[in-house]
Amino acid sequence: MSDALRIEVTSPTPLLELRGISKEFPGVKALDDVSFAVYPGEVHMLLGENGAGKSSLMKVLCGAYRADAGEFYYKGETVAIESAADAQKLGIAVIFQEFSLVPHLDIAQNIFLGREPKGRIPGTIDRRKILADAKRVLDTIGFDIDPSTTVDKLGVAQQQMVEIAKAISQNARILVMDEPTAALSDRETELLFALIGRLKADGVSIVYISHRMAEVFALGDRITVLRDGRRIDGVKPADVTPEQLVRMMVGRNVDMTYPRNFADKPGEVLLEVKGLSASTGISDINIEVRRGEIVGLCGLVGSGRSEVARAIFGADPVTSGEIIFDGKVISGEPDLAARRGIALIPESRKSEGLALLRSVSDNLVVSALKKLFPSGLFDQRSAQRTADGLIRQLRIATPSARQTVGLLSGGNQQKVVIGKWLAAGSKLFIFDEPTRGIDIGAKSEIFALIDRLVAEGAAALMISSEQVEICHVCDRAYVMREGRIAGHLTRNELTEENIVRLGMHHA
Amino acid sequence: MTDITKGAIAPPRSFLSQDAIQLFYRLLAALLICAVLAVLSDSFLSLGNILNVLRQASLTFFIASGLTLVVLTAGLDLSVGANVALSACLAGTVIHTTGSPVLGILTGLASGGIVGLVNGIMVTALRIPSFIATYGMLWVLNGLTYWYMAGETLHGFPAGFRQIGSGYLFGLPIPVYLLLVFLGIGTFFAQRTVWGQEIYAIGANPVAARLSGIPVARRLLLVYAVSGTMAGLASIIFLSRLNSAEADIGESLTLPAIAAVLIGGTSLFGGVGTVFGTFIGALILTLVLNGMNLLAVSANWQPLVTGVIVILAVWLDMKTRRRAQ
Numbered sequence: 001m002s003d004a005l006r007i008e009v010t011s012p013t014p015l016l017e018l019r020g021i022s023k024e025f026p027g028v029k030a031l032d033d034v035s036f037a038v039y040p041g042e043v044h045m046l047l048g049e050n051g052a053g054k055s056s057l058m059k060v061l062c063g064a065y066r067a068d069a070g071e072f073y074y075k076g077e078t079v080a081i082e083s084a085a086d087a088q089k090l091g092i093a094v095i096f097q098e099f100s101l102v103p104h105l106d107i108a109q110n111i112f113l114g115r116e117p118k119g120r121i122p123g124t125i126d127r128r129k130i131l132a133d134a135k136r137v138l139d140t141i142g143f144d145i146d147p148s149t150t151v152d153k154l155g156v157a158q159q160q161m162v163e164i165a166k167a168i169s170q171n172a173r174i175l176v177m178d179e180p181t182a183a184l185s186d187r188e189t190e191l192l193f194a195l196i197g198r199l200k201a202d203g204v205s206i207v208y209i210s211h212r213m214a215e216v217f218a219l220g221d222r223i224t225v226l227r228d229g230r231r232i233d234g235v236k237p238a239d240v241t242p243e244q245l246v247r248m249m250v251g252r253n254v255d256m257t258y259p260r261n262f263a264d265k266p267g268e269v270l271l272e273v274k275g276l277s278a279s280t281g282i283s284d285i286n287i288e289v290r291r292g293e294i295v296g297l298c299g300l301v302g303s304g305r306s307e308v309a310r311a312i313f314g315a316d317p318v319t320s321g322e323i324i325f326d327g328k329v330i331s332g333e334p335d336l337a338a339r340r341g342i343a344l345i346p347e348s349r350k351s352e353g354l355a356l357l358r359s360v361s362d363n364l365v366v367s368a369l370k371k372l373f374p375s376g377l378f379d380q381r382s383a384q385r386t387a388d389g390l391i392r393q394l395r396i397a398t399p400s401a402r403q404t405v406g407l408l409s410g411g412n413q414q415k416v417v418i419g420k421w422l423a424a425g426s427k428l429f430i431f432d433e434p435t436r437g438i439d440i441g442a443k444s445e446i447f448a449l450i451d452r453l454v455a456e457g458a459a460a461l462m463i464s465s466e467q468v469e470i471c472h473v474c475d476r477a478y479v480m481r482e483g484r485i486a487g488h489l490t491r492n493e494l495t496e497e498n499i500v501r502l503g504m505h506h507a
Numbered sequence: 508m509t510d511i512t513k514g515a516i517a518p519p520r521s522f523l524s525q526d527a528i529q530l531f532y533r534l535l536a537a538l539l540i541c542a543v544l545a546v547l548s549d550s551f552l553s554l555g556n557i558l559n560v561l562r563q564a565s566l567t568f569f570i571a572s573g574l575t576l577v578v579l580t581a582g583l584d585l586s587v588g589a590n591v592a593l594s595a596c597l598a599g600t601v602i603h604t605t606g607s608p609v610l611g612i613l614t615g616l617a618s619g620g621i622v623g624l625v626n627g628i629m630v631t632a633l634r635i636p637s638f639i640a641t642y643g644m645l646w647v648l649n650g651l652t653y654w655y656m657a658g659e660t661l662h663g664f665p666a667g668f669r670q671i672g673s674g675y676l677f678g679l680p681i682p683v684y685l686l687l688v689f690l691g692i693g694t695f696f697a698q699r700t701v702w703g704q705e706i707y708a709i710g711a712n713p714v715a716a717r718l719s720g721i722p723v724a725r726r727l728l729l730v731y732a733v734s735g736t737m738a739g740l741a742s743i744i745f746l747s748r749l750n751s752a753e754a755d756i757g758e759s760l761t762l763p764a765i766a767a768v769l770i771g772g773t774s775l776f777g778g779v780g781t782v783f784g785t786f787i788g789a790l791i792l793t794l795v796l797n798g799m800n801l802l803a804v805s806a807n808w809q810p811l812v813t814g815v816i817v818i819l820a821v822w823l824d825m826k827t828r829r830r831a832q
Contacts (some may be wrong), residue, residue: 315718338720352718355711357778366708367719369701376701420719 013076015040015205016090016174021070023056030056031067032229038174043196043206045216045237048226049249049439054209057226058176061207062094063087093167094176097183099159103152108134110151111166137169141195155302157188164195168204175199176207181215182436185300185465186500193219211439213242225249250441258447258472260294261455262491266475267291270459271342271428273312276321280307282483285321287461289428294450294460296470296477296494299503304483305463306347309430312461313337313344326427338367343421345414347432347463353417356406360398361387363405363416368423390419394449411442418449429453431462435469447473467496479503526781529772529824533787540794548801556797558680564793565686566744568786570760571767572693573623573737575785576730578768579697580710581777582637584731586626587738587764589648592757594618594742596652599661599752608668615746616739622648623735627728637731645761652754662751672748682744686786689737693782706730710777766813767792770820779828791816 014037023031031053038044048054059065063084072079074090081087101110108130109116117129134147143161151159160180167175181189196206196219210216216223217237225232225248232248269290276285282304289295297305310316312323314330314337323330325340334344346352354363364387365372372386373379387401394415398408405416414434421429431450435443450460450473464470470477471494479487479502487502489495544551570587577584598615602608622644629640674681697703705726709716717723741760746752771788773780795816796809 313718333722333724334717335720335722344718346718351712352714355708355715355778358708358711362704362708366704366716366721369704373701378699378701378704380698424720 014038014073015075016092017073017076018057018060019071019073021057021060021067023060023065023067029229031060034070034226034229034231036224036231038205038207039222040173040205041200041203042221043200043208043219045220045223046207046209046226047216047223047245047249049441052226052249053229054226055178056229058094058178058207058209061087061174061176062092088170091171091173092176093170093172093174095160095163095167095178095180097178099163101151101159101162104150106148106150107138107145107154107162107165108147110162111137111147111169113166133169134165137165141165141168142198156183157185157191160184160192161195168199172204174205174207176209178209179211179437180208181210181212183301185302187300187504211437213245216245217242227251246440250439258444258469260447260451260473262475263292263455266293267457267459270326271312271461272322272324273308274322274324276308276311276323277319278307278311278316279319280304280310280316282307282311285311285485287478287485289459289461291427291457291459292454293475294454294462294473296474296489297461297463297480298465298467298470298477298499299480299486301465303480303503305480306432307483308480309344309432309461309463313342313430315344338424338426339370341425341427343367343424343426343429345417345421345429345431345434347436349410349413349417350406354405354413357404359402360391360396360405360408360416361401364390364401364419365423367420368425371424386423390423393422394419395445409439409442411438411446414438414442414446415449418446422453427458429458429460431460431464433464434462435464435466443469467499470494470499471496525828526772526779526784529827530781530784530787532823532827533770533772533784533791537787537791537794540791540798544794544798544801548798551798551801556801558683560790560793560797561683561686562680563797564786564789565680565682566741566748567760567763567767567789567792568686569689569737569741569744570764571771571785571789572689572782573734574764575693575768575771575773575780575782576697576706577637577734578773578775579706579777579780580727580730581713581775582630582727582730583765583775584623584626584641584734585638585761586622586641586644586648587734587741588757588759588761589645589652590619590622590735590738590757591742591745591760592752592754593622593648593652593655594739595746595752595756596656596661596754598743599664599746602664602668603661606665608665611668611746612743615743616736619739619742620732620736623732623738624728626735627731630731631724631727649754649757652757656752656754658754660751660753664747664750669747669750672744672746682748685740685744689740690782690786697782702726702729707778710779712778763792763813766817769817772820772824774824788820 017037019035021031021034034053034057036057046054056065060067063081063086066082072081079090102113111134112130117126117133119126131147138145138147141161141164143165145158151162154162180192184192199206208219220237222234222236223245224234225245227249267290269288271289273285273287277283285308297308299305307316311318314332314334318331325342330337330340350356361384365383372383384401391398391401396412396415396419398412405413434446438446454460462474474494476491477489477494478485479489479499481503489498550556570591574584574587594615597618598611601614602611626641626644629635630637671681676684705721708721709723709726713723745756767788768785770791771780771784773784792813795812799809799812
């Protein structure tokens with residue numbers, strides 16, 4: 001861990017202080033008497049499970065929500081944050097997980113959107129000045145790129161840098177970052193951490209929301225833990241252990257090692273992929289998955305892991321190679337793959353896994369309609385019974401099967417996505433980042449579920465950027481690099497170091 | 508194992524589904540309009556007028572019921588009116604040349620269905636947005652019909668055939684029986700079949716539907732083909748009722764059908780709505796127009812009133828839905 005980043009906080013008055021903030025929505029107390037202080041030049045970690053109130057607090061900070069009660073102090077003086085403009089005036093900027101950049105404009109235009117330097121002819125932009133200004137801002141954060149590049153050509157990490165540059169150009173003194181490393185590779189994460197170090201040195205404060213324990217201890221100067229809308233504690237990293245933090249977040253003891261009962265001998269081969277290539281950029285993929293196994297598929301973001309999953313499932317067209325499932329060569333659209341017993345639990349469960357406005361019941365039976373109703377006649381009551389069974393079996397926290405699925409927490413939504421394939425009786429489960437955005441308690445439940453599935457004779461192929469999870473849970477793993485399989489690691493070889501070594505670019 | 512009890516934010520949810528509540532409000536609105544008209548006009552409650560309203564509503568409903576399925580998948584079929592015109596002209600020609608109403612009816616249904624199928628192929632295989640594909644189809648069909656008819660009018664059909672649109676059975680117009688039959692079939696198909704459920708799932712999130720193993724392209728083909736076939740059916744009833752066919756009979760049909768779907772509570776964003784709602788939508792639309800006629804309000808006001816009702820209905824839906832979320 002980098003101690004060099006950690007400086008002692010000496011300034012006695014906080015830059016920004018919130019006292020007794022409450023915010024209520026119909027039926028939910030999102031924030032309940034929360035106090036929170038940010039000191040100049042510190043990285044303040046904000047921890048909590050999904051639904052703990054982190055996002056609400058963040059939205060209050062940036063003026064998107066108006067607090068029902070509470071006070072704000074800026075350098076000791078009372079201020080009001082009632083709108084986005086108020087927040088911006090105080091130098092508060094938020095980098096959301098979903099970026100707010102305009103893809104077809106270039107970097108410079110995005111940084112100065114709405115504040116473009118005017119050209120001589122009214123209604124035009126002074127191109128030379130905007131590019132020079134952008135270059136200057138990009139230099140201050142150490143991002144070496146041509147400011148006339150359009151944003152849609154940039155990767156996630158580079159877009160994030162543009163967001164940061166935009167905030168800096170608005171003289172942001174408090175930068176709120178919502179899980180900034182969620183979509184970054186290890187290398188990109190290192191670059192981000194270095195930048196955060198430089199920003200700190202300039203006196204910029206950072207409020208950092210994270211689900212990753214390692215980051216909390218590597219970066220944080222101070223930690224605030226939220227649970228059920230209340231502030232549980234404020235601590236310094238040196239004074240706590242990860243286990244203590246987890247207990248504060250969930251309010252009980254959670255086993256941080258994931259449960260897995262490794263089988264002595266894996267079963268027969270269920271999936272065999274031979275020389276698979278697809279137009280999405282993967283080539284010559286060879287993979288084998290046996291019954292009773294959880295096989296990892298690792299590599300950097302963008303190395304082609306999801307593309308392999310989609311090609312096996314029939315979601316993207318295959319250009320060459322063979323997929324042999326349960327002894328038969330298969331091809332075709334996802335409906336055929338699903339009928340044969342392959343399940344895909346996609347990475348973005350909101351946009352690809354669920355119909356958010358439909359009920360839990362509707363979502364749970366959607367893949368099993370043919371199996372549950374072979375006559376083609378649908379019966380709502382029977383569907384509801386199946387859904388109720390799955391809700392009990394998976395312990396999905398929902399008031400009823402008729403609840404709108406979009407109102408459930410991330411972990412429970414993920415259980416619904418898995419549940420629909422249980423209903424369908426799938427044999428091979430392909431998980432793409434199954435724990436992304438899910439809190440720690442739900443994570444270990446999901447791993448326990450996967451373990452039970454494979455113990456009962458199913459097989460799992462699991463994509464994850466969380467190498468710790470791969471190492472804990474998988475029987476073995478393939479590592480991808482630039483669209484190809486770069487190596488295979490057996491249970492004994494499966495370490496974070498080996499995954500990183502195989503996945504790194506050797507340029 | 509750990510225990511997860513938190514997570515679900517649980518707004519109180521009534522035992523009635525959102526769909527049922529919305530249908531209830533619509534029925535209430537239809538009854539309210541009836542009550543107002545009964546007070547304002549002596550002739551509204553006469554049997555003849557009520558049957559007339561039902562017959563009118565049934566014509567809109569046939570087109571709108573198929574359209575409802577398309578809209579449930581977040582699509583739109585703008586070619587239905589033009590489809591009715593072409594199908595009516597083809598069916599009319601076949602009856603004239605062969606003298607067989609049965610062949611004519613089959614021609615009308617087939618022509619409507621084929622046009623729908625072509626729409627479906629454009630939307631699925633060619634991936635053209637349905638709005639644009641069917642808008643183009645509207646022009647193509649109009650062009651074909653005008654070329655084929657060359658300004659002529661077909662009229663004078665066998666008496667038996669004319670019974671379909673103008674005849675009575677046990678005191679009720681035959682189109683009203685057809686309306687009840689297709690209302691039943693449509694509702695059964697949407698609510699009680701696997702295909703119906705899949706159509707709702709596609710409309711709610713097409714990407715998730717595909718990745719959940721639903722054959723999205725095949726279901727869309729079906730939906731557009733059904734919409735076209737229902738336009739074909741409507742063409743037969745028009746032909747029989749008007750006892751004539753011209754190239755321009757479809758021009759005033761598409762927009763009222765869309766209005767009935769929207770007033771009936773089906774969302775243009777897909778996944779929400781019912782065939783029964785569309786029936787009530789068609790009924791409300793017809794009642795209002797009928798009432799304006801009875802009260803001697805100039806027909807020039809009708810488009811304006813229709814527009815206001817559509818906007819009002821959709822706005823109220825969005826408001827109640829937002830509150831439910």
